[in-house]
Amino acid sequence: MNRDEMIRSVPVHEYNGRPFFIRVTDIPDPWRAPFLKTLVGSQCPAFEGEGDLAYAWDWERWVNGRLCAAIGSRID
Numbered sequence: 001m002n003r004d005e006m007i008r009s010v011p012v013h014e015y016n017g018r019p020f021f022i023r024v025t026d027i028p029d030p031w032r033a034p035f036l037k038t039l040v041g042s043q044c045p046a047f048e049g050e051g052d053l054a055y056a057w058d059w060e061r062w063v064n065g066r067l068c069a070a071i072g073s074r075i076d
Contacts, residue, residue, distance in 0.1 A: 006031065006063050012056045021045045022059050024052035035062050 001009070010026045012019045027035055035054070045053045061067035 003063050007060050010059060015045075015047075019056045021047075021050075021053045022056050023050065024054055027059070031063075035059065038062055038067060 009028060010022050013021050013023070015021065024032065024036065039054060039058065042058070045055060047053065058067055
């Protein structure tokens with residue numbers, strides 16, 4: 001799966017008519033755990049009843065190698 005396919009594989013949900021968040025449970029393995037590791041200490045959106053969420057742009061940036069935690073979690 002290439003990077004564009006990875007990004008498209010996770011549905012993006014809108015808020016106020018704009019792409020806003022993804023559900024962490026929608027991220028396929030083996031990418032979910034490394035992505036979550038990268039988000040440690042970051043802000044994430046929260047909506048009652050939605051479970052664990054991440055900003056859609058953080059997912060895209062991570063897949064494209066532009067969002068890396070100090071621990072070095074990134075996709076290559």
